[in-house]
Structure formats: structure tokens, C-alpha cells
Amino acid sequence: MSKFVISGGKPLNGKITASGSKNSALALIPATLIADGPTTITNLPDIRDVAVMLEIVEKLGGKVTRSAGQVTIDPSSIKSHELPADLSSKVRASVIFTAPLLCLFGKATITPPGGDQIGERLLDTHFSMLKEFGVKVTPIDGKFHFEWKDRKNPRVFLEEASVTATEMGLILASRMEGDVTIDDAASEPHVEDLTSMLNEMGAKITGGGTNRIQIRGVSKLTGVTHKVIPDYICSGTFAIAAAVTGGKIEIEDVGPGQYDMLMNYIGSMGVEAEIKGTSLIVNPSKLVAIKRKFQTRPWPGFPTDLMSPFIVLATQTEGTVLCHDWMYEWRIFFVDDLISMGANIFIADPHRVVVTGKSQLHGEHLFCKDIRAGMSVILAALAAKGESEIENIEMVERGYEKIEERFASLGADIARKN
DSSP states (O other): OOEEEEEOOOOOEEEEEOOBOHHHHHHHHHHGGGSSSOEEEESOOOOHHHHHHHHHHHHHTOEEEEETTEEEEEGGGOOOOBOOHHHHTTOGGGGGGHHHHHHHHSEEEEOOOOOOOSSOOOSHHHHHHHHHTTOEEEEETTEEEEEOOSOOOOEEEOSSOOHHHHHHHHHHHHTSSEEEEEESOOOOHHHHHHHHHHHHHTOEEEOTTSSEEEEEEOSOOOOOEEEOOBOHHHHHHHHHHHHHHTOEEEEESOOTTSOHHHHHHHHTTTOEEEEETTEEEEEOOOOBOOOOEEEOOSTTSOOGGGHHHHHHHHHTSBEEEEEEOOSOTTGGGGHHHHHHTTOEEEEEETTEEEEEEOOOOBOOEEEOOSHHHHHHHHHHHHHSBSEEEEEOTTTGGGTSSSHHHHHHHTTOEEEEEO
């Protein structure tokens, strides 16, 4: 297990390019399996979760050809309808493979997926959606067995705007003839990206990026070349890194229309930032809170994946603010680490913390609990006075690529030790 050693208190300055979207890539990879030929995905982020998803494809029998920043997936030799349990347990998005396997075999077997332990992440919405398509779900001996004999073209109303359930519904509907409507669909950019690739393959989908998606599927989809959209979560994280260290960072190749709520929220903390062309620029700022309550909500609201970094920003901002993430019960418990570093944080309940800043953080021995919490303690260490050691960094590398290299290019004093 590796760790980062960070000597903090140094402003970050320079330019970086936005990574390809993690959340997008994790849905695009399973979707390639329903094409009748090879599909190439470019701008693919070099992260551990992507590596696991590609390994799952290979275990199922698919051919994966990797090169720098891209992958070609040939599904013609897929032979298994059962996900490998050891790999499924490593990544939450493994459940998405259920949809293409049902398209290919009319059946699928999965073990409960893994991923970050940030709260109750039930599969109820996913299974309810599958049943609307006529899929039978049977739990046996710790596995879920799916059969799709009675195929239906439903109007699905999701009981919550689940990203994963929406993605699975899109994949199923694209490979069956007839019309399907998904209401209360998730509208995040990565859902829209999946919609775009499926349309390129030959499906006829309208409403991607809205809460009502209409799909006219086809019996045959063709392989394509598709570029992953930029990762607005990664870009937002680097924007916050600039703010908490008092530096100036230009993030190039940011996606259009993805930063309105981020700009609103960090602007309400005094961060001087602007979108200029295809770049997000953050300038040195006097951080003062002019708003008192910040909360997550579904897109286009403030994303839950940015709340942990935002709490670090609050520790370096003058004023008292309430940060509320209603989605996951354990997401914010990482703040114990920030408190140990000198942050003034009151944990109101499992979903809310009250942060009073500005606090002088000091170096500490830290541990990455999940992807976003892990990156957040890295941000805190970069802003802190003194040296921090951060263990279990492999957790963060599941979602952020080349962490050490990218922060070092901006002037951070960061080193990896095994």
C-alpha cells in the first residue's frame, strides 16, 4: 500500500487539462458490448475503476486493446453471462453490465457490486426499472439472477432519478425494437454522453440531459469511435485546490454548460473564477462566505461528489456555513480528519456539518476512506502548514488520474512512498 507525503502551504499555479469523465467512462464501457462490432473510446481516464471495468470485459470473453488514452473493445467473443465476483466487488458501476448481458443472452448473474462505503446505496430502483422491461430478478445464495424472456416496451417512471438505473434502461431499450420512455430520468452530463454514443451506434434517443428520455431501439447497433466528455468533478476539485492554496490554476478543455452551480457555490465563498472559452480559470482570492447554506441536489444542482472538497474550501473561508449532503449517510464523516488538522467543524448529524473558518490547518497522518474523501484530505494537506502523510492513496486513484504528477506540475511538494 502506497502513501503520499505532502509538505503543504504552497500556492498551486499553472495549467492542467481536464481528465476524461470517470462517471461517463464507467457507463460507456459496458454499453460497447451491445454493438455488433468493435468500439473505440478515446479520452479515457487512466484510473483504477476503468481498469477494473476493462478487466471485467476480458473475463466475460471480450477483446480489449489498450493504447494511451483510449481503448478498443470487441464484444464478438463475449461468452459468459456471469460477472466475476472478485472484480464486481471492487467497483459500484459493475452492476451496469447487467443490461448488456441481458441484451446478449437474455439472462445475467451478478454479485452485489462494491465501491465506496459512503452510505446506503440500494439496488431497488435498478431492479424496479428492470422489472418494467419484463426482467425477472431472483436472489439466490448471495447472487442476483436475471432472466429476460417476456420483453416489454415500457413507460418507466423511476422512483428516484438514479444515474445508474437510467444508464441501464438506456442500454436495454437501445437494443430492443420498439419505443420506451424513461420518466424521472437522471440528467447528468455523463448520462447525456452515454445517450450520444448510443445514438452514434444507431439507436434513436431524444431527451438525453432531461428528465424524460424517449428511446426507439433497434435490433442491431454498430461499433463507433466515441470521445469521453471532460470530468467536471475533477475540474471542480482542481478549482477548489487553487482556492484553498491561494494559487492560480487554468483548467483547459472544460465541457460547456457543466459549471453553473459550481461557479455559483465557489463564488459565494469569495473565489474569483471565470469560464473563458474552454478554460476554467481560478485566481488568488480573499475567501469570505457570503452565503450560509450549501447543499447537494440532483443535476443541475451541486453534485454530491464535490461536497467533500467543498467542505475543505469552507475551512479556509472566513465565516460560518452549513454544508448538507442529504444523499449519503457516511459521506461527511471524513471531517474527523479535518478536525484533527485543526478545522473548526461541528457534526450536526450524518448529513450536515457546520464549518467555521478560516482555520490554520496543520500536517497530520491521514487515511483515504473513499475516492472523494481521500482527495479532500489531499487538498487539506496541500493547504496545511507542515508535512502530512496520507495512506491508502490507491482508493483515490480509483477516480483521479496521475494525482502526484498533476499536482507536482502545479508546484505542489508531493511524493509517493511505498
